[in-house]
Amino acid sequence: MPSTDRVAKVVLVDIEGTTTSISFVHDVLFPYAKNNVKKFLAEGWESSSEIKQIVQELQQVPQYVEYTSTLRVPPTEMDVQIIAGFVRYLIDKDLKVTPLKTLQGLIWQQGYETGELRGHVFEDVPGAFAAWREAGLRIAVYSSGSVAAQKLIFKYSIAGDLLTHLSAHFDTHVGHKQETQSYVNIAKSLGEDPRNILFLTDIPGEATAARAAGLQAIMLQRPGNAPLTDDQKSGQELIADFSSLHSLELPE
């Protein structure tokens, strides 16, 4: 267990499996995107340069050729139906590819703004955010979900607007979450010595990559997270929630 005299200047939080249940992402957000993608694409297909850009990037995803071959159409062919089908295919495979994540964020925006979606956060999250800020720490987010999607989940959370606590957001534009260089980039962007950043995540490969960049890292074992094998636990610091981290302090 972490000691109460742990110090940091920035707490960098993952979302799915750390601040938020995996079930909310997989059983609420992903189905919402799958159900609404065709309508969303159809509305902006002709007029939106943002959608055109996303569609172009989706066609560059290596799995696009594989997907279109199952439909027996050439990969050069595209219409709303094909792209919406491909998006659903990527969501089912839970592939964390950047244009998919950008598109999901745009679709979810409508759901949050109409009140159909409210971001799940575990009970201890609002108190921890408040305590860290009170102690003078910054809170940043690093998720495979797009920056726009991160802002929505916290702005429209079940515990009210938590976005006000957050001072920086990073998504896969900074690099993938199991690559050490991503954490080097984040520390640089935050202007912080990596040793002063505490990363909280549910994925062993992410914690290991962050530690290799010099960050502190602790793993969350939240309800609904996949059980860890002994190998995955080895060398990791594990906590069940943020309660033992409420007394985090700035270094002297």
Ligand SMILES: CSCCC(=O)C(=O)COP(=O)(O)O
């Ligand atoms: C930003 S909310 C949507 C979460 C999401 O799409 C996702 O892939 C979560 O991955 P994480 O890196 O937060 O585990």
Ligand SMILES: [Mg+2]
């Ligand atoms: Mg996660």
